[in-house]
Amino acid sequence: MSEDSRHERLDGLTSWHADWRGLRVAVLGLSVTGFSVADTVAELGADVLVVTETAEEEYRRLLPVIGARLWTGDLATVPDELRTFTPDVIVASPGFPPHHPVITWAREAGTAVWGDIELAWRVRDKVTRADGEPADWILITGTNGKTTTTQLTASMLAAGGLRAAPCGNIGVPVLDAVRDPQGFDVLVVEVSSHQLWYLGQQTGDRRVSPHASVCLNLAEDHLEWHGSFEAYRAAKAVVYDNVRVACVYNKSDLATRTMVEEADVVEGCRAIGFDLGVPGPSDLGIVDGILVDRAFLDDRHTSALELTTLSELHERGLSAPHVVANILAAAALARSCGVAPGAIRDALQSFRLDPHRIQVIAVADGVTWVDDSKATNPHAASSSLAAYPGAVWVVGGLLKGVDIADLVAQRGPATKAAIVIGVERAEIVAAFERHAPAVPLYEVDHVQTEDVMAQVVELAARVAGTGDTVLLAPAAASFDQFASYADRGHRFASAVHTWLARAEQKQEGAGDDDRPPLPDD
The missing domain is CATH 3.40.50.720 (NAD(P)-binding Rossmann-like Domain)
Structure with missing residues (x-):
């Protein structure tokens, strides 16, 4: 041939x-x-x-x-x-x-x-809906928050009576969802920059044409894969190509707005913004502690629809600023499919964040221990540090070609101390010496995997006091010392619980502190 x-x-x-x-x-x-x-x-x-x-x-x-x-x-x-x-x-x-x-x-x-x-797009018609059409697609990408937003969107769609499947980079291959004999109304597809690069090689009529898409945010990541930040950005921008109904973008991240402005979309597609401020007539945002929609209603120039409140989200552990932003993005995607505001509120009543995403694993003696092992790049770690100012920060791992200096300059001076792990500690230590020299800094040598978190927790327990938070937000990949970010988080949680159990056993001997001293003691 x-x-x-x-x-x-x-x-x-x-x-x-x-x-x-x-x-x-x-x-x-x-x-x-x-x-x-x-x-x-x-x-x-x-x-x-x-x-x-x-x-x-x-x-x-x-x-x-x-x-x-x-x-x-x-x-x-x-x-x-x-x-x-x-x-x-x-x-x-x-x-x-x-x-x-x-x-x-x-x-x-x-x-x-x-x-x-x-x-998957080519064979998406294997199973069709009652109207004979294949499932609509929603594409979700971003440097951070993809999985949470994908799960939120699918939950909101389901609460609205639609058969929805979260799939793609979230762990369930999109081809498995396409071939599922029960069929779906909507596939909520998390797409990585790697998948989008391959998608960007498409031409002609076979291009993916999603119902709605979002790029949640953009910051340096995976530069070793793409070769440059410009190439990484170009891959992410593919998510908006050929969208039919709604291009959802982050008003607080100019790069995402620019992507929408430059995108080749289907005529009639709308740009829908979200952020934590007061929304404009085609946006979702917050007014007086109330999350509102001013995009998907007829009288959007003078009215807004209430979705939920910050106080309700706080009760469910969903009030960290970057989580609220993810909720607004997901709500915009769900609303583009006709889901009612009440269904969105209902979905949030039972939604829980995944493990290792700003997960409080213990509160003891006035110290809060938080596992955000999924913060595998500086952008994600920055969001975590913003949610827990003054934390004892556990940081380090494989930096994936990304310069961590900007993050240390931005967030480092406000931390109480930093505990540095991983094979690329030198870059992190140098960044602290330059941008946050007054912050106490402790290194954990590249020891055996089973010993890393035990040393981290021992150090953190000596540094943290009443009212403090110990935050595992590594800003780096885990594969230098751990099987995955989940393995890293599990080991941190296990070390915390082991330490607390030992401390409880010693309570009878209060005053006899036989814990190892800090390196500078």
Whole structure:
């Protein structure tokens, strides 16, 4: 088949019911996303080769069952097996950056490269709604707050009587949601910058056209993957391409507004702003402690609809400023689908934040211990520190190519102390020495994983006093010392509870302080 014929065939594959039989598909990567891709294209009748460096035993066992082949080995160069296979299309897992050797080879060879989001959009009509149409899509991205906003939006849609599925980068592959036999009215798709980069390679009629989209915020992150902040921003901006009803943006983050202004959207699509201030006629915001909608009502120039109050959110642990912003963004997306204000309020009555997201794990002797291990970049950590001013800050890990100096300059001087962990401590220590030299600084050496948090908690317990907060907000990835941000958070919580249990046992001997001294004592 000629290259023109191959691309012509690919351009026609815009339905589950198209003829996918015999299409040579190379699936790059075999995590949960990669397997969902392989399972989908195998079910469609394609000839499937999965190429990955390593494969879990469960996937090794399942691939032959679904009719796919597996190659494992070093991907520093393009394997001969892949060259010989001559794929019509490569569907890459989001962990593979644009400069990866296989991606570079494919693009130079003129081979189509898709991500899982594009494949899912093409086959989204496998299961349809009662009206015969496939589910609407809502896309959610941003440097921080994506998962919380995705869960909030899905909860609000469900409270409004719609069948909604949170999926995508949140952990449930979008292809699994598309193929779910029960079907949905709306898919709420969390998309990472990696997935959006692949989505940005689309052209023509196959472009994703979501009902509504939001970029919550923008700050430096994943620069090692994208190569530059400009490339990272360009990937994030893809979320607004071809939106039909509502482009939701953060009025407090000029970059998101600019993305909307520059976006190529469907005629009639509206720009809907949100922030913590008084809203304009096409915005959601706050008036006298009340969260209100001035966008989705007829008389929006003189009226507003009440959604909930700050006091109600405080009672449910949802009043941190960045969480309130996420709630407003989610409400805007839900309102764009016709969900009533009362349903939004009902959804918030039972909503709970995920573990490791500003999670209070203990309050003892006047000290509050907070796990925000999910703050894996400076922007997220800044929000946490704003919610807990004067905290004893546990910071550090893999910085992912991001300069932490601005965060330390902005938030560091207000902290009571900093406890630095991880392999890239030198950059953090240097930032404190330059921008917050008066703040006490303690380093935890790169010790065994099981010992890191025990040392952190011992140090923090000596520094923190009545009324203080100890805040784990690392501003960095976890993979230098931990399996994941969740593992990091679990170990921090376990160390806190172990420390508190030991302290309780020693209460009978009050006055005998045998805790190890601080390094400067």
